[in-house]
Amino acid sequence: MTTLEVTVLIAAGAFLAGLLGALTGLGGGVVIVPLLTLVFGIDFRYAVGASLVSVIATSSGAAVAYVREGYTNVRLGMLLEVATTIGALFGATLAGWIAPSALAVVFGLVLLGSAWFAAQPRPERVVESPDPLATRLRLDGTYPSLQGEKHYHVQRVPLGFGIMAGAGALSGMLGIGSGALKVLAMDQAMCLPFKVSTTTSNFMIGVTAAASAGIYLARGYVDPGLAMPVVLGVLAGATLGARVLATTRSALLRVIFAIVVGVLGVEMIINGFHGRV
């Protein structure tokens, strides 16, 4: 195949990933690396480099819409970014020391975890009582709802901070947004309302990815010819997905996405063990 043909096919695949990622709220970044390595036979390091920059593109692209809505808890985002950026720098540095086939196995495990996460029902756990540490850090906030302004109290700050450091390390190591883990930390550990956790997580994904992007660029992992169709495809897919999102949020779509991600996870692990990635 020629470069032109490969570029068009990758752009189409990235478009689908971005669309599905936005529609299911899980981000398309997690399927970009398996798509590039398993389907197109691209080197793991180039795949991770391209995926990482596409993660920044979707985050910054969506942020424009989210900022206007005003749900983002900037204080909480900034506090947790201390954890994610440290984690990302650590993960990106570590990635240079680990064999790509071993990273592929880790990637497969993360995919299986994301598939499980996507299939789980996640109840909203808004708590009425304030937490002393969250109060001292002025993390509590309000968000607009049909019943007017609603207050929420942030819980378990140290636990959330710890999970975020792990999310950052995975993001830096594998070139993904770790959106699932970030939302998990904020929804379940810190008890934020969905609207706040989704937008705050999006705000943080771009900053976390930017922290490892410098290291990846300098190491020569970001190939422009490959990153171009990935970034443009994901951005177009995610933008369209965000438009459609207002009308549909199908449970069926989440199940399909979970199955696709799970199958890709098993494939990544098998290929990693055989040293084919």
Added chain:
Amino acid sequence: MASMDGSEPLPPPRPVWDDDAIDRLLARLLQAGVLLSTLLVLAGGIVFLLHHGRATPQYSHFTGEPAELSNVAGIIRSAFRGDGRGLIQLGLLVLVATPVLRVAGSLAAFVVLKDRTYMVLTSVVLLLLASSLMAVVF
């Protein structure tokens, strides 16, 4: 917002970011950054495909990018030469800069709000980002 029934007055509400002029400016900067980056990547992509579209890609074998595509000075030089790959890489640099810009904007907002704790935390995040980007500058 003041209580009408004569009970204890409510504490002053936290400044809402949505209404903040800085935040609106930031959203616009972010939008401009993504747009500029997309245009550079698109233009570079067209030039790249015109010159190399018929060649066979070598993505399955990792060789790493040359210095002119992995540090800022080299990228700017090749972009201004009109090289397709250089233009794409410049677009990607702009893209990486957008979240950094957003953190810098938040720092400005915390300075305006005189919020010491978050001035420090935001500065730490900016320093961590800068330490990573130093790798591309040198």
